[in-house]
Amino acid sequence: MPGVGARNLPNILVTGTPGTGKSTLCQQLAEAHGLQWIEVGRLAKESGCLEEYDEEYQCPVLNEDKILDIMEDMLSEGGKIVDYHGCDFFPERWFDIVFVLRTDNTLLHDRLTNRGYTGKKLEDNIQCEIFQTILEEARESYKEEIVHELPSNSPEEMESNVDRIGLWLLNWKQDNGVL
Numbered sequence: 001m002p003g004v005g006a007r008n009l010p011n012i013l014v015t016g017t018p019g020t021g022k023s024t025l026c027q028q029l030a031e032a033h034g035l036q037w038i039e040v041g042r043l044a045k046e047s048g049c050l051e052e053y054d055e056e057y058q059c060p061v062l063n064e065d066k067i068l069d070i071m072e073d074m075l076s077e078g079g080k081i082v083d084y085h086g087c088d089f090f091p092e093r094w095f096d097i098v099f100v101l102r103t104d105n106t107l108l109h110d111r112l113t114n115r116g117y118t119g120k121k122l123e124d125n126i127q128c129e130i131f132q133t134i135l136e137e138a139r140e141s142y143k144e145e146i147v148h149e150l151p152s153n154s155p156e157e158m159e160s161n162v163d164r165i166g167l168w169l170l171n172w173k174q175d176n177g178v179l
């Protein structure tokens with residue numbers, strides 16, 4: 001089966017603008033289904049993949065080649081749920097499905113303000129959501145049929161996303177003879 005290779009569990013990518021709820025969703029999915037959650041930002045920090053600080057964007061620069069090397073063995077096993085606010089530098093073959101979380105601008109603004117984001121950093125992130133930057137990045141980087149947009153405005157929507165991805169996982173296991 002193309003893209004699946006020898007994996008006996010699928011890999012899921014959860015992406016979206018900062019603050020849309022990726023980590024909250026991934027943590028719940030990991031707990032519910034025994035998937036291993038890879039928070040790329042944290043892994044990068046822990047494994048020395050963050051380089052000089054970008055003053056303009058107020059964040060450190062990720063060494064993409066280095067983090068991809070570290071992730072390759074993990075992803076080839078399958079059963080991973082990858083959480084990152086970008087998606088165009090991962091190999092396409094890693095993922096069986098890609099979810100892009102979306103949040104209404106005013107709600108996202110409140111979430112990011114609560115987190116202490118201000119000025120350019122706050123504005124850039126809100127614009128990223130308004131212009132659907134990550135959704136377009138995902139559509140350009142993966143097959144259209146595996147990219148799904150998920151609303152993430154409320155706890156109820158989060159719960160429904162957990163259920164929906166849980167069902168997808170069950171179907172995948174049935175289709176691949178894992179159950």
Ligand SMILES: Nc1ncnc2c1ncn2[C@@H]1O[C@H](COP(=O)(O)OP(=O)(O)OP(=O)(O)O)[C@@H](O)[C@H]1O
Nearest residue numbers: 018019020021022023024085111152153154155158
């Ligand atoms: N569906 C939701 N409804 C209401 N609040 C949410 C929802 N999803 C996340 N939140 C809240 O929004 C904040 C940001 O969530 P979270 O840290 O999961 O986002 P993230 O996408 O992982 O951000 P980052 O890219 O910066 O890591 C948290 O306070 C979380 O509790």
Ligand SMILES: [Mg+2]
Nearest residue numbers: 022023024083
């Ligand atoms: Mg996060």
